[in-house]
Amino acid sequence: MHKKQIEELAVRISGTQSKPADARVKAIVDRLLVDIFTVIDDFDVTPEEFWSALSYLTELGQSNEYALLAAGLGIEHYFDIRLDEKEAAAGIETGGTPRTIEGPLYVGGAPVSTGEARLDDDPDVGEILFMEGQVTDTAGRPLAGATVEVWHANTKGNYSFFDKSQSPFNLRRTIKTDAEGRYRFRSIMPSGYGCPPTGPTQHLLDRLGRHGQRPAHIHFMVSADGYRQLTTQINIEGDAYLHDDFAFATRDGLIPAVTHHTDPSALKDRGVNGPFATITFDFTLPHAVAGVPATLIDRPRAQVG
Numbered sequence: 001m002h003k004k005q006i007e008e009l010a011v012r013i014s015g016t017q018s019k020p021a022d023a024r025v026k027a028i029v030d031r032l033l034v035d036i037f038t039v040i041d042d043f044d045v046t047p048e049e050f051w052s053a054l055s056y057l058t059e060l061g062q063s064n065e066y067a068l069l070a071a072g073l074g075i076e077h078y079f080d081i082r083l084d085e086k087e088a089a090a091g092i093e094t095g096g097t098p099r100t101i102e103g104p105l106y107v108g109g110a111p112v113s114t115g116e117a118r119l120d121d122d123p124d125v126g127e128i129l130f131m132e133g134q135v136t137d138t139a140g141r142p143l144a145g146a147t148v149e150v151w152h153a154n155t156k157g158n159y160s161f162f163d164k165s166q167s168p169f170n171l172r173r174t175i176k177t178d179a180e181g182r183y184r185f186r187s188i189m190p191s192g193y194g195c196p197p198t199g200p201t202q203h204l205l206d207r208l209g210r211h212g213q214r215p216a217h218i219h220f221m222v223s224a225d226g227y228r229q230l231t232t233q234i235n236i237e238g239d240a241y242l243h244d245d246f247a248f249a250t251r252d253g254l255i256p257a258v259t260h261h262t263d264p265s266a267l268k269d270r271g272v273n274g275p276f277a278t279i280t281f282d283f284t285l286p287h288a289v290a291g292v293p294a295t296l297i298d299r300p301r302a303q304v305g
C-alpha cells in the first residue's frame, strides 16, 4: 500500500468525529494508527500475527506485566534520559545523585522511622547488610528530616507484597534522616531479580533473544521540602548482570563499593553472629525549580495501609 493511501485511510478514520474530542489523545491515536498501518505494510504483517499480538497484550494485562515489559524494553529508562535532558535545559543544579527507574515493584505505606531501621522481617539466608549515608544539597549541606524510602528483593530476587510468601513490608521501609541528614539501616544482601520465567514478558524477551535478569540492586525514593525528589537505585558491584541489566537501569555513580566483613572482632563490634557487608552511599538533591517537570511520576502504585 502507498503511504498516501495509508494516510487517507487514517484521516478517514480520525475524521469520524461527531463530538468534542480530547485533542491530545486524538492526535496521538491518529498518529499511532498511521504508524501501525505502516508497520503492518512494511513487514506485511499477517492477520494471524496481528490477532496473536492482541492476545499477547491481553495476557500481558492479565498477568499485570505491562510495567515490567516497559522496563524490559527500555521505555522506562528512556523517560529517565528525557527527564535528565529537561533538567539540564532548565538549568537545574548539577551534581545531584543520578536518577534511575522506579520499576514496577514499589509499594506505598511502608513503616516509618527516624534515623535508622531494620528492613528484614522474615528469616532469610542472605549476608547481613548495613547501609548508611547522608542526604545533602548540592553544596553538601545536610538535609535533616528528609524522607528515604528503601525497598529491595530477598535472596530469591522476590519482592514482598508481590511475593505473598513474605511478610507485608519485608525489605521495605521509610526512614526520616536524623539531625545530621543521616540514614542507616540493617537488612540482608538482595539477589538480582529475574522476570517470571513463564510470564508474557519473558516469552517476548525469549523471542528477542534476550534474558530477563537484573543485577542485585536496592531502590530508593528520597525527598525533602524545597528539593527535587529523587528516584534511584544502587547496584551491587560484582554481580554478573551489573552492566547487562534487562531494564537498562545501571548508571555511573550508582555502584558503591561493598565491603565484606568476616573478622570475628568486627562481627562482635556489630553485634552479629555471621559475616556482613557494609555500603556507604550519600544522596545529593538539587533545589526544586518551578516549571520543571516533576521527578516523582504520577503512576498507579500499590498502596497498603
Ligand code: MBD
Residues within 6 Å of the ligand: 068, 071, 101, 102, 103, 104, 105, 193, 214, 247, 249
Ligand atoms: C525489578 O526489581 C525492577 O527493579 C525492575 C525495574 C523491573 C523488574 C524488577
Ligand code: FE
Residues within 6 Å of the ligand: 103, 105, 193, 217, 219
Ligand atoms: Fe527492583
